[in-house]
Amino acid sequence: MEVEATNQEPLILVKLFSAPRSFTMASLEMTRRRATFALQLLLLLQLTGFSRTENIDAVEEIDRFCYPESARNSRRSCECSNVSASPWGMRALRIDCSYKDYRASELSQLLPLYIDTLDLSWNALDEAPIFTSDSLHHLNLMHNNISRLVAGNFKQLTSLRELYLGWNSIGQLEATTFEGLPHLQVLDLAHNNLHSLPGKLFAPMLVLGTLDVSWNRRFNETSLDLYSGLGINLKLNVLRLDACSLTEVHLPQDVPLKELSLRRNLLQQMPKQLPQTLVRLDISDNLLEHLLHEDTSNLTQVRQLYMEDMSLLQSIAANSLAPLELLETLSFQNSRRLTHLDAEAFGHVPRTAAGKKWALRSLSFRGTMLRTFNSTLAPLFGQLAELDLNGLPLQCDCELLWLKQLPVQTNGRCYKPARIRGMLVTSARADAFSCDSWPRWAYSLVVLTLIALSAAGIYLIVMGLRPHRGVTMRRKVGAGSPYARVTIEPNRQENPH
Numbered sequence: 001m002e003v004e005a006t007n008q009e010p011l012i013l014v015k016l017f018s019a020p021r022s023f024t025m026a027s028l029e030m031t032r033r034r035a036t037f038a039l040q041l042l043l044l045l046q047l048t049g050f051s052r053t054e055n056i057d058a059v060e061e062i063d064r065f066c067y068p069e070s071a072r073n074s075r076r077s078c079e080c081s082n083v084s085a086s087p088w089g090m091r092a093l094r095i096d097c098s099y100k101d102y103r104a105s106e107l108s109q110l111l112p113l114y115i116d117t118l119d120l121s122w123n124a125l126d127e128a129p130i131f132t133s134d135s136l137h138h139l140n141l142m143h144n145n146i147s148r149l150v151a152g153n154f155k156q157l158t159s160l161r162e163l164y165l166g167w168n169s170i171g172q173l174e175a176t177t178f179e180g181l182p183h184l185q186v187l188d189l190a191h192n193n194l195h196s197l198p199g200k201l202f203a204p205m206l207v208l209g210t211l212d213v214s215w216n217r218r219f220n221e222t223s224l225d226l227y228s229g230l231g232i233n234l235k236l237n238v239l240r241l242d243a244c245s246l247t248e249v250h251l252p253q254d255v256p257l258k259e260l261s262l263r264r265n266l267l268q269q270m271p272k273q274l275p276q277t278l279v280r281l282d283i284s285d286n287l288l289e290h291l292l293h294e295d296t297s298n299l300t301q302v303r304q305l306y307m308e309d310m311s312l313l314q315s316i317a318a319n320s321l322a323p324l325e326l327l328e329t330l331s332f333q334n335s336r337r338l339t340h341l342d343a344e345a346f347g348h349v350p351r352t353a354a355g356k357k358w359a360l361r362s363l364s365f366r367g368t369m370l371r372t373f374n375s376t377l378a379p380l381f382g383q384l385a386e387l388d389l390n391g392l393p394l395q396c397d398c399e400l401l402w403l404k405q406l407p408v409q410t411n412g413r414c415y416k417p418a419r420i421r422g423m424l425v426t427s428a429r430a431d432a433f434s435c436d437s438w439p440r441w442a443y444s445l446v447v448l449t450l451i452a453l454s455a456a457g458i459y460l461i462v463m464g465l466r467p468h469r470g471v472t473m474r475r476k477v478g479a480g481s482p483y484a485r486v487t488i489e490p491n492r493q494e495n496p497h
């Protein structure tokens, strides 16, 4: 067997270097399979002599494929390496042809044996090559210039597990483009131009686990009933629909979807009917204005919820986060209009530690406009490992004093009162967190008024004590005055005549 394998012609990816093949694909494959099987047996039996022969063979084949004479020292030869070989001794070849400027016509469609991973990202492919291989697991065609996929484009890649087609301009697809991919688990079609997709397009992929169609701006023109309309595998785990111009989303409630990303769409409210199994939900950058109790009432399994960059979100209503009992991570980061967080947004938070145990570990309000937090939230905030209050215009008064005592560093800074503006809540003095209903200038005003009043009073008293201008101390001595000159007349009776 080993001898036979050594004699085979090299199988080369790039046509430039390809040699004529003397075996048909089928017989070659069988021979190979038998060889591998034999090798496994030999390895199991610890017959090291035979294994060494096989290893030498492997080295030669890889060398012939990866470093052909004609392309020695050329920038365009691909890089070949082994990927983690299984304990059975199965060879797995990884070929990296990224950044080589290849066009589809320069590539041989028959891939070398044992190839496991082929990376053709960042080339100049104008169409998706129709490769043939029964061992290829990962195919990466990202960052090319592919605009259409033909019928049965990948059907000769029977073992394909992961297919990356992101960052092309794929707009045209056939209903049977994905046929013959029964083992495909990951399909990435992000950053393309998908719209009006043919019905049941995804139906051939029976075990698809992850589907990414993000950043296809016209995806809203496609049938909105994704599962029944496009034939997505009902057992899908991860679905990404970011930036698809969606105004509504219809997903069945009884599918076991775990992760859903709806970032940057045009949703005005939380989609009705989301799968109840969701563990991670990202609905950031949509047009919701309020988060209400009914929005989350069916999301009881969610552990990570992202509502970031919500340009219109203003308030988080009472009990709107209460159904999320398993929630571990929650972020409202950069929702710049968010001004109201209800004291009971998380439901009734018991005051004592003996109450309910929360799963919540990480909470971010970074960059929102929240000014204060009701102290009823203290027990919940107190058990967080991470609380981000960076950039909030915090009103540091007696209502917020409890925030100082939290064990976690929040990076929250006081915005008011002005005398401690910009100081970290943790480093500002506790007595600055006062609830004076009067601002400081009002006190000064009162003092000034008092001074003015007392000055006026003193003036008045002084003026009051002074005699009136009309009243003079010295009076004119006149006839009526007691000080008037008295003329004493001689007693006429003493001189009688």
Ligand SMILES: *[C@@H]1O[C@H](CO)[C@@H](O)[C@H](O)[C@H]1NC(C)=O
Binding pocket: 055, 056, 058, 059, 062, 080, 081, 082, 085, 089, 090, 091
């Ligand atoms: C790949 O693995 C084979 C054995 O499985 C070994 O002989 C060969 O040297 C390895 N090649 C590289 C480039 O690691």
Ligand SMILES: *[C@@H]1O[C@H](CO)[C@@H](O)[C@H](O)[C@H]1NC(C)=O
Binding pocket: 124, 126, 145, 147
């Ligand atoms: C990509 O393909 C289009 C036609 O589909 C072509 O006009 C354009 O020049 C190509 N771009 C590059 C960089 O090859």
Ligand SMILES: *[C@@H]1O[C@H](CO)[C@@H](O)[C@H](O)[C@H]1NC(C)=O
Binding pocket: 217, 218, 220, 221, 245
């Ligand atoms: C899809 O979204 C675009 C805006 O992004 C809009 O102009 C178009 O009317 C929408 N189409 C449908 C069918 O909703």
Ligand SMILES: *[C@@H]1O[C@H](CO)[C@@H](O)[C@H](O)[C@H]1NC(C)=O
Binding pocket: 272, 273, 274, 294, 295, 297, 298
């Ligand atoms: C929650 O689920 C029930 C059925 O389990 C359904 O009737 C109801 O409409 C759902 N509510 C929301 C807001 O999705």
Ligand SMILES: *[C@@H]1O[C@H](CO)[C@@H](O)[C@H](O)[C@H]1NC(C)=O
Binding pocket: 343, 344, 374, 375, 376, 399
């Ligand atoms: C905090 O919440 C409780 C319960 O909802 C409420 O009674 C209280 O008035 C709130 N405190 C402030 C300062 O808003």
